[in-house]
Amino acid sequence: MLNRPQKFVIVDIISLNFEHANFNYAFYLSLAKYTDVNLYLSSSSADYLRKSGLILDKNIHIDKIVVYLPLFVRVIYSYFFCLRLVFSSRIKLIISGYELRSFLFLTLFFPILMFKRNRVDLISHNHFEKFLNLKYKFLVFWIFRIAGLRFIALSISVKKGMLLYFKSKNVAIVLHPIVDKISNIDLKLKTRETIDFFSIGRHTRKEQILKILNLFNSIQGTLKRLNLPISTKKYLESIEEIDVKSVNFFHSEDRKQYLKILESMDILILPYSESLQYRASGVALDSVFYGNLILCEQPYYNELHDSFTSTNNFDFTKILSIQYEYEMKMNNSVEKYCFDQI
Numbered sequence: 001m002l003n004r005p006q007k008f009v010i011v012d013i014i015s016l017n018f019e020h021a022n023f024n025y026a027f028y029l030s031l032a033k034y035t036d037v038n039l040y041l042s043s044s045s046a047d048y049l050r051k052s053g054l055i056l057d058k059n060i061h062i063d064k065i066v067v068y069l070p071l072f073v074r075v076i077y078s079y080f081f082c083l084r085l086v087f088s089s090r091i092k093l094i095i096s097g098y099e100l101r102s103f104l105f106l107t108l109f110f111p112i113l114m115f116k117r118n119r120v121d122l123i124s125h126n127h128f129e130k131f132l133n134l135k136y137k138f139l140v141f142w143i144f145r146i147a148g149l150r151f152i153a154l155s156i157s158v159k160k161g162m163l164l165y166f167k168s169k170n171v172a173i174v175l176h177p178i179v180d181k182i183s184n185i186d187l188k189l190k191t192r193e194t195i196d197f198f199s200i201g202r203h204t205r206k207e208q209i210l211k212i213l214n215l216f217n218s219i220q221g222t223l224k225r226l227n228l229p230i231s232t233k234k235y236l237e238s239i240e241e242i243d244v245k246s247v248n249f250f251h252s253e254d255r256k257q258y259l260k261i262l263e264s265m266d267i268l269i270l271p272y273s274e275s276l277q278y279r280a281s282g283v284a285l286d287s288v289f290y291g292n293l294i295l296c297e298q299p300y301y302n303e304l305h306d307s308f309t310s311t312n313n314f315d316f317t318k319i320l321s322i323q324y325e326y327e328m329k330m331n332n333s334v335e336k337y338c339f340d341q342i
Helices: 018-032 043-050 071-086 099-113 137-147 156-162 208-217 230-237 255-264 274-278 282-288 302-308 316-339
Strands: 007-012 037-042 060-063 091-095 120-123 150-153 171-173 194-198 223-229 247-250 267-270 293-296
Touching: 007 018, 007 071, 018 037, 018 043, 018 255, 018 282, 018 316, 037 043, 043 060, 071 091, 150 156, 156 171, 171 316, 208 223, 208 230, 208 267, 223 230, 230 247, 267 282, 282 293, 282 316
Parallel strands: 007 037, 007 091, 037 060, 091 120, 120 150, 150 171, 194 223, 194 267, 223 247, 267 293
Antiparallel strands: none
């Protein structure tokens, strides 16, 4: 039987990354269907969302101070900001977007959580594989167990990986929410003369861009075009072997442009390898729900990637059925998370 939900508070006032702004907003909307939830964002993240015409409701709160602080001061400021919420009655605090710095937060919270157990959940974006390299990770295992801390895994494969290291009570599953899903993708179901490949996100930084080019060049037998963020142009121009005239550069500085890119492209290139087993990419999922496919060096996001691709053959006909199936599973996982006894 479902239990009555408590109040949830999502906090991401330190992240300046547009991918996390997209995620936080979608995650907030997903939880808001089932429970009382508030979202705290930095002013830079809020401005990014507003650029696409979003009107942020009264339960989305903006912190205008944190973006002006140096990194270390931001971490300390955010700690005390979250500490106040931990002491509030009937609040479940969900920390998002801190990456590896989250573990510093967990250590600082530990003395308090000895008396306020089960108050903090940490969303695992892409820092879990970094955690496995920590010298004192077994101390973190102990802190999780004693203080009732939990990871929120955003994909089934990430949860399975976490359960190799943590007890099941320390890992919750909430499938990665979807950003602004569109209903009509008919154009992408038809045969197109030129296929638009693109890449976006943190893996387009410097040396990683060479992996993108290698993956793109490995595709043969089709007319194709590569689209990359304008931020990559300067680095590519510094490499004599690369002809930047063959690359189409786009702007991804605001959310409206990001969604426009997803709608106009065909295939997303993600050149990750090992870390994929502990990672859930919002860009990948958003891309799939805009009718795009995913090309990787190894199976990524197994419940999505394997459903759409077979080596270099791209099957657009499965998109609608997989979208519907994932959306149903995602909604069920959110509902269960909101109503389960914490």
